[in-house]
Amino acid sequence: MKFLEFDTITEIFSTMRQSKLRTFLTGFSVAWGIFMLIVLLGSGKGLQNGVSSNFSNNAVNMVNVWPRRTNMPYKGFKAYRRLRFKDQDMEMLKNHFPQIDKASGIISLYGRTVSYGKEYGNYSIEGVMPDYKDIRILSIEAGNGRFINTVDMLEERKVAVINQKIAENLFRGEKPLGKYIQIGGIAFMVVGVETKTSNDENGYCYIPHSTAQTIYNKKGYTDEFYFTVTGMDSPEANEAFTIALRKTLARSLIVHPDDTAAIGVWNMAENYVQTMRIFSTIQLFVLIIGLCTLVAGIVGVGNIMVITVKERTREFGIKKAIGASPANILNAVLVESVMITSVFGYIGMILGIGLLEILSLIMGNATGAGGADSPKVFLNPSVDLTTVIIATGILIVSGLLAGYFPAKKAVNIKPVEAMRAD
Secondary structure, three states, X not given: OHHHOHHHHHHHHHHHHHOHHHHHHHHHHHHHHHHHHHHHHHHHHHHHHHHHHOOOOOOOOEEEEEEOEOOOOEOOEOOOOEOOEEHHHHHHHHHHOOOEEEEEEEEEEEEEEEEEOOEEEEEEEEEEOOOHHHHOOOOOOOOOEOOOOHHHHHOOOOEEEEEHHHHHHHHOXXXXXXXXXXXXXXXXXXXXXXXXXXXXXXXXXXXXXXXHHHHOOOOOEXXXXXXXXXXXXXXXXXXXXXXXXXXXXXXXHOOOOOOHHHEEEEEHHHHHHHHHHHHHHHXXXXXXXXHHHHHHHHHHHHHHHHHHHHHOHXXXXXXXXXXXXXXXXXXXXXXXXXHHHHHHHXXXXXXXXXXXXXXXXXHHHOOEOOEOOOOOOOOOOOOOHHHHHHHHHHHHHHHHHHHHHHHHHHHOOOHHHHHHOO
């Protein structure tokens, strides 16, 4: 193909060496546009990933409900009455709200002595139901046993799932599975080791909810409810669910309808949906800025190519006078444009991705006042490679068009008139 003749390529490199500043300015416009697009989109994604990771300790559609004290007298009951949840309240909510998927009551006991042999420590004991593992996204790796199951609940078994911190402190390298620990003087067999909460300041020990009710004199009662909900993808739907949940529990517990502070509700789904909506807006804003930067690069390439062709009109006339065809001259201009935009576009992409990797390394290793478990704001910045390729393609096409039309006009000028051009 004449389009890629060796002489044409040699001539292009010679022209680029002779016009280093022009080549650099054209390439810089391309590289800068790609670089800024990658950095902007990647940073926006990193910010979204960082904030989203703060929801990863629980299912993003989790709802936590707990009883407080009443603030208003109602139906013969005085104000400041301490409320208590019953098991029936959770079953009533599951039957009343089809949005509720998984559910677990929880009985929490803090600072209880847990021992094995001569080792002991004060840890948190939580009586939970089987669904609690999925609601709080707890992790039990292969070979580390299992979580609390339905049979444990029905038979009120004295079994326990401990987290890695307790396993390390009490067992000192021994395998905990099948061993017995003492919780307040009562023996529990370890059936699982949970790893997700290992970095928490407190060690956690999970036992069947029914067993905790019997041992700690809370038969029929629970401290809190945890649910996951489905089908609520907007802040409005979650807000309506929260209001309805409070009203339904208020009727069951005989609480004044306006006493909203008597029942605590944390709807994580509402917070998550609102946060993701904000980030969708941020991503759109970042995309618009990135596209504007890209357009600026296109304009820069176009202007430089137009000036370049105008400056080379005399050169084109000389080439035509010594026998070069208009097609050969035009091909050389287009191939030069493609080479510059492709090479510098690749350089801009590499620099942009490199900067994102450096930011990811720095921000990923940074911890706040809370240490490794502190909230994150920036994590794993990334950009869709397809977006980068499309953007580079747009710049290449823009460079081609910017060079084609003025070059087409220049090569069609008669050689005598071209050589007279300034």
